[in-house]
Structures are given as C-alpha cells and as structure tokens.
Amino acid sequence: MKRLIFIITFLLMTKTFYCQTNDLNTKPVTIDNEFNSSSKIKEISLNPTKVENLKTLGLVWGFLKYYHPNIAKGNFNWDYELFRILPKIINSKNNEDFDIILVKWIQNLGTFQENQKANENLGEIKMKPDLDWISNSKFSKELTELLLSIKNAERTNNNYYVNILFDGVGPPSFLNENPYSKMKYPDAGYRILALYRYWNIIQYYFPYKYLIGEDWKNVLKEFVPKIISAKNETEYTLTILELIGRINDSHANVWGGNQILNNYYGINYAPLNLTFAENKAVVTYFNDNNLCKEIGLQIGDVISKINDESVDDIVKKNLKYTPASNYPTKLNNIALRTLLRTNDTVLNIEYISGNQLKNKMIKVSSSNKSLIWKKYFDNTADTCFTLISPKIAYLNQGSLKGSHISKIWKEIKNTNGLIIDARHSPTYSPLDSLCNYLYPKKIPFSQFTIGSIKTPGLFTFEYIDSAGKENTGFYKGKVIILVNENTQSASEYHVMAYQKAPNSMVIGSKTAAADGNVSPIFYLPGEIMTMISGMGVYYPDGEETQRVGIKVDLEIKPTIEGIKNGQDELLEKAIEIINEH
Template sequence: MKKIIFILLVCILMAACTNTNTAQIKKVENQENVLFYDRDEKIAHNKEFDKGSGIKSIDMNEKNVENIFALAKVWGYLKYYHPNVAQGEYNWDYELFRVLPKVINIDSTEERDKILCAWIDSLGSFESINEGEPNTIPVLEYKFSDDLENRLLNIQNAKRENSNFYVSLVDEVGNPNFINEKAYSLMGYPDAGYRLLALFRYWNIIEYYFPYKHLIEENWEEVLKEFIPKFINASNELEYKLSVLELIGRIHDTHANIWSNDKTLERYWGEKYAPVIITFVENKAVVTDYYHTKLGEKSKLKIGDIITKINGVPVEEIVSNKLKYIPASNYPTQLRNIARVLLRTNDYVLHIELIHNEEIKSVDVACYSASTLNLKRYYENLQKQKVFYKLIDSDIAYIYPEAVRDRELSEIMKEVENTKGLIIDLRCYPSESIVYSLAEYLLPENTEFVQYTVGSLLTPGHFTVKGTLSVGKKNEDYYKGKVIILVNEKTQSHAEFTAMALRTAPEATVIGSTTAGADGNVSYFYLPGGILTAISGIGIYYPDGSETQRVGIVPDIEVKTTIAGVQLNKDELLEKAIKVINE
C-alpha cells in the first residue's frame, strides 16, 4: 500500500466575481407538452444558458418547495447513476434549467412526476445488468409515483462504466475529484436558477460522495428543504454567499469552507483589523499576541486581557450570531476560526470593553488595513521564529513538525536517541510528511494505525473500507524513551493523521485538547459564482473502526491553556509534557 499524501489546505486565489445580466424568463405555454432536446440539439445549444438560466425568481410557496425538493433528488441521482449522463452526453447544469420551469407552479404531484418521467425517457435507453429491490437507494425514500419509482429503480440496475463525466476517484487514494463542474466565476450574484444549481450541486455531492454524511446531526433531506427558500430569496451577492457558508457549516467538516478569495465576504467580515490576535481560552476571547508590536502596544490592549464587548455587543452574542457562518467539525475549532474575524471591521475604530487584572476597562482601538499591519510579514516572521528541533535540557528533545524537513530527521534522531523523552509538538500543520520516516525511529515493528473508506462510481453513495495503513518497521534499536505528542484545536488534517500514527509508539502519550476533527484527503469543487469549496474526501478511522471525524484525536491526558497561563506567558501543555517525562 503506497503512502497517502495529504493535501495542504490553502486558500486559492480565483478570478474576481462580477455581476452579469441574465436572460429573460422563458415561459412554458403548455406544461403538458414537455419537450426535451435530443442529443444533437443539446450539443448545438450548449451555450444557451451561458449568461443566465432565464429564471430570475420563483414563488416560495409550500408546493414549489416540494417540487424543487423532488427535482433536486432526481437531478442528482440521474447525474451520478444514469449511464448516459455519466458519459457526458448532456450538459447537466443546463438540463436543470430546461426542466425546472416545467415543474414549478405545478399543483399536482402526479403531473410533476409525469414531467420527470418524460425527462428520464428523453435521456435514452441503456443496458440493465440485474434486478434490484425497491427502496434500496436514497432517492426512493421519497414517495414518487409508481411510474417514476420504476424508472429510478431501472436506472439503479443499469450497466455503468467505472467512470463519470462529473467525478473521478484519485488513483491509489480514492478521494473524489469533481471534474467538469463549472465555476461560472463571472456571476458574482447568480440568478435564481444558478443559485438553485449551487444548492443542487452541493447537496448531491454530500449525498453521494461525502464519507461522513452519517455524522451530520440533522436529516440531510430536511436541510435541503430548509435551504431552497434561502437560496431562492437571497436578494444580493452577500446573502447568497452567506447562505452557501451556512449550508457548508451544516456538514460539520473543518475542511469545508469557502476557500476562494472572496471580496464580498472580506467586506462582510471587515477589511480592517485591530492590531491584536485573539484566541478563545476557557471560552473567553483573550488577547494572546500582536500582529504589529508598535501598533498593538499603542492600542492599550495587553496580553491576557479578556475582551467582553465589541461596540457594545457582548462577545457571546456575536459568537452566537456568527457561528453559523463558521464551518468546522467541532465547537473548539469554530472558536479557533471565529477568533480570526472577531476584531475585524470596516470602521477605523472599535470600542472594546475588557477585563484587565480583574478590572473592567473600555478602550477605543484603532484598526488598520492588512497592508498597514503587514500581516504577511507577521506570519513569515512567526514561521522563522519556530525552532524545528532543540534540546530542552540534556535529557529531553523537542521537534516542531511545521518547521522540520524530512531530510533533517536522520541527524536529529542521532541526538535524540540518548534522551529520556521526545516531545513532538503537533499544534501546527507539518511542512512535510514526516509521519512514515519518523515512525521508523519510534516503533519496534510495523504497526497498523488507520483504516480508510472510499466512495464508488458504480454505486454512488456507498462507502467501503479500501485498506489499512501501517507505519514503522522491525527495528530493535527503536527509540526507548517516552514520546509525548502535543495537540490542540490547531492540530488538523495531516497533523491529526500524524498523531494517529505516532501514538502507536510503545511509550507514546498524547497530551492536550480536542483537535480539529477533519482527517482525510481534501476534495475541492466549485459552485456558481466562482465559489471554491471542499470536503474531506475519504473516511479516516482507527483500526477498530472508531471515528476520528469531528471527534479528533482524543488525548490521553487532557490539558488546556488557561487565561492565567497566557498572562504569565506559560506553555502549559509543554510544561505538562516535561513533567510526564520526568516522572
């Protein structure tokens, strides 16, 4: 089994989104006269909806929501199950815009299902390979007419190639690669049809290719019904993109967010920054550093100050209102992420109420652009200051994987081998994959540490265990000292994967708190409006099948940073690690 190499989650800069004019609404004179393009006509008209779907608004009555809900399920099912659609014979985005006007404002479910039946029939014939049982596929959990159900069941039994025009599985790993999903980047605020396309695309990708769908707390179908009016009624670009963010948040995956550099969302969070860094400690917003030392000290905010109100609004209220727009696998990671936007604004000053040494104070804090604060330099300097390896004393070694290189390990481990303890600080994202090479020094034999699941092109929505992964090799001279692995909410994805592997060492102990709970290779895709998003693409589990997603790496010894520790500039996790080694 080749090693899985995880993708570093980064924000990718994409083309700026701008509004574009849309075509006029196309009226269907006779709903019963359902006409669909044949194959040649589809190819000839594949630019028909390039500038808009022609659907500017839809009445959000109960019947329309139900009809659109049914269409979303059928549209997604056909996209991934119908062999002719899978071969790329149809522009499936544009097929939505052709059928959508025919199913809205239909009062009769029987008439709606007749339209859907005619649509399916227009897609052509296919070869069947076996007979299936009713209600074995998610789409049939919804009550359609008998004729429509039979067609859907026949499609389940269709002979399919192990390929699909819209999705492939990455070689040797198996995470989905969502190909041929157009971004429509020029549509900053897409029309109603394209907004529904975004919802349909996202919902069905989760339905069929998200390995952790079973961990979504809510009924995923009810989420679809809830968001149909939200996407239709989004009256501007910001409302649309906030609706997308809120939808992404419902899958509880720290890998999932809007990763494109979106100017509209930047303005929403604020284009100016207070010069201080906030971290949630003991569920309180605490000043832990300065972006810019001179301007930070000028703000009169001190390290360890507890921010209680911003412009008169309690921090708890701000968090409660904004948290739905902060996707993450668990609450500690949501707090990690909301801390980064808490003191952003479009104003020049924020009025801050705080607690300093148990005294309540108020200060007006000047805010600056990212260029004035030189945020890029701050993060570059932060990286340069990180020591990749050091001896804490003659008996305890320390490795920081964000700064260490794989080629440096052999020299490092020569110094480590005679120490009584090694601290591996995974409160970071490793700069390189050192998990396999480092494990060879720490383990006496090859050891399984993870199993993983992948989706399917033949039966979308089904996930199977593809294999297990092991680290280490037979090594009588393995490191005999104690191995301490430090983790917290900054430990994410490949860092969590690394912690899973290294904790199999004989004398390993994990110290810290809840990690980000997002493990597995990342799969990116676009939504209309140039929105780049992603999901965890494969399921990562311990060898016994227990979960890592949302749960994260559960420490053997729980230690959390305290406000008192911040005020005293203490690293309480590191101190605990040294204590455990010396015991």
C-alpha cells in the first residue's frame, strides 16, 4: 500500500479535487457566496506598518485555518472571512486597535474544548510546529491567551481544508481550495489570499520547511508588497512562481501548461535540446537531423548568446523563476524550459563550434515543443535489458517491469557486474522485484515523516520501508547505479533501495533532490496549479535526501568533449569499474 504514494497521477489528482468539492455542497462553507466575483478590495496602499500588519494577519489567518476546530468543521468560508477582516486590519489605527479587531473576529468563531493531551503524538519528532510567534509578537494579553487556547484546542483528524491520505500515513491533500478559475488577474484581496494560502500550506504541511534556508516568516513579509503591487496577470503569476521557488523543492512549480507563463517565455521552440556541461549550455540533440545540417550546428557546440543576451545573464535573470531543490536541477530546468523559446519566428544564436565563434538565425516553431518534451521524458529503449558484454549486464529502469526480471535473470545472475540506469523515472516501479534478486535478506532502506491534522506543523517518523527477502542466491557481482539531475522523486527512491545491495556503487552527479511522493495538485486563485513534496523521505539513519540528493559514491559529470564525441561517460566509467573489479 505504501508504494502507492509514488503513482498518483495528475488525472487522479484533478478528478479527486472536483469530486471532493461536490460531495461537500451541504457544508456551511459552501453557502457563503458574498465574494464569488470579487473580494471588493481592488487596491491596497502600503506603508511599513500596514506591511507588518498584513504579515501578522497572514500568520493568524493560517493558524486559525488549521488549528481552530470550528473552521476545521467547514463552518466558515475561510477565504471570504479574510475579505471581511482585511479592510478592518488595513484601516486599524494602532497596535491596540489591531489586537482588538483580531480578538473580536476570533471570538465570533465560536467556542471549543481545550484538551492538549488529545493532540499528542507519540512518534519520534522530526519537526515541531513554528508557533513561537504567538508569544513573541507583543500582542495584547487577551489576544495572546486566546491564540494559545486555540493552540491547545481539542482537534480531530478531520479538517475541511486538508486531509492526510492513505489513512493518515500519506501526503497532505488540499482538496477544497477553490481555484477561482475565472480570475486570471485576481484583485488585491484575492492576491493576498493566494499568498496566505500558499504560505500557510508550507508553514504547516511542507515536510522540509526547516531546509528552506531562511526564516519562512520573513518571506511572508517580503511578498506582501510584491503580491499587492503585481499590475497584471503576468506579474501576478511570476510573483507566485517566485514564491514557489523559495521553498527549494523540485516537485514544486506552476504546473499544467500555464498559458500566461507560456506566453511570457515564448510559445515557439528551437528544434534542439541543450544541457549544461562544465557550466556551459551545450547542444545535445536535434529534433530534425536535416535541419541540423541546414543550420550548421553540431552536437557539442556551446551556445554563448541568445538574441544578443549572454546565456549567463539569462540564467541569472531566471533563477528566481525556476523552482528546484538545488542549483544543478535549476540549470537543467532552465536549459529545457527557458533558453530556446521566443514569441518571434527566429532566434539569433551565438555559439562556439570547435574554436570558432559563429552566429546563426534559427527558425522556431510551436510544433517543436512536443518533440523536445518527448525526448526529455522518453523512458523507452529498444529493450530494458542488454548484455554489454558476456560479463556485464545493463538495465534501463525507465522501461523495466517487475515481471521482466524473472525472465531475464538467468542471463544476469552469473555476470561480473550489473549496471542499473536510473537517469529516467521508473514507469513500472520494479523496485521490489529487482531487490528480491539483489538482496540476501530483507533490508530497510528508507523512512518517512508524516504531517498531522491534530497538530499542524508537526512531522514525526511513522514507518520504515524495506525491500528484499531471504535469498542465498542473491546477486554476487558489482552493482553500479547511474544517476544525474534527471534522477528525481520515484527514481531517487528506487536508487535508495538499489544502493543497499551488497557490493553496490552509485556514480554520476547530484540528483534532483526531491525524493518520494507529492501532494495531490492544489490551486491558487487564478487556477494556478501547483504541488509540493508531501512526505519527508530519509535514509534509515535519518540522513537527508531533500536538497542534497541521493548519496553518490563517485562523482562523474558529462564533459563537452564527451558530448561532442557521442560518449556516455557515466556508462563508460561503470564498465571500467566492473572490468577492474
């Protein structure tokens, strides 16, 4: 059951969202229609005091959303309650007035039972809720005590706005977040809602918040003026994209082919693929070999400028709009999603071929997009298995099925070495079947942290995952696993298992560092589609995988010369290691 967390599809996520919403039409939250077309807050004039007040309101609003039992029951449309309180907060006269407004607002939410022990979790704690701000914000005594009583309120494992999947041992699901799909450029109130919604999802249900690298509360304050000042749908969407990027998670992005971002980056693509090698943008693939000859570019050529702007400058400009767990994965995404796009019909390319600096005008087309993505995501090979030599076997996990392994193992078992190529995502999840042959016994290889409905912001270690079985005939040869920045999520998880095999070795470069499952898709106003890593994934000893990637035993990176010569340098090194073994 636990492995199901890795095969949630976008289709299932989006269907689940609408089904869940339709099933709850009788909730009081669905009857409130006052702000269906507008928050009635078109503009917000800011000064430092108002920015600070709006930051604090974001803290309190999100805390109440996940901690107050009556909001959890669906007794309030919490989006619309924000629009009711916002004008009062914006117009508050001083700190005393600000606190009185919040106290009256909270008191109107109704009574509840306090029972701190009912919310206790006996698991090993990885991350505690960040609630010190309640006592440290210099609120009035009345407001502080009221918030602390809500912190200690008795809660159940049910909340209208969030659910922990798989009977409480899976990722969080935010199924009842209205996408407000007709608001491509939401008004100021709805833009603030977008900021508060996303910020508080991260605050309470992102398992790696402690790895963000900065105080997340400071990010909330920083983005208050940014989100309010966004003048159009493009600026709004880019601000959300920048906010998403600040959590440093390769699973997090604006997904779903967002048309606003497509128009911003360009709908037309050049007919070739790039990758970064030796910190240079290098040509690695052509969609059309005839076109390759026509334009004169060759595999291994280095692109230095695009439309008279250096690649280095383009990278610097786009880093904040390129969410990923680490810098190599950001570069990989920029190469794929950003560099060779335009709304014009041509791109002016400056490039280095051999030792010569050249310029070319390249025709671009929207039809190239599908070819580029097909190449990037194509997990298929002529076969998932081949014998490189009589004593070296090769498996491509992108197309490997568990059912294949028993049929091909007789050709693998007596080889000196097995190369497992994990540079593609596993389509069929062969982990258990393959580990049954690689392991001498059942071995733990990972453990997970899970969030909490009763105590939002708390993450505890809940279970350890194992693979393998008793097997005296386990594989005795050298096992080499190939990884790079395309090794992400389920692929990283498979590598964690493979590297527990006796005599195994991982070679390559830093992986995408977003291991394991994701939360189902959720939405921000304007129907901005996004998701996050939903559960913490760690080695059995607690060692991190997020942001740092899978442990690599030998770092090997492609070189420009190797790309130019058509070499697979990781594969060549794996063969060399096995031959020396």
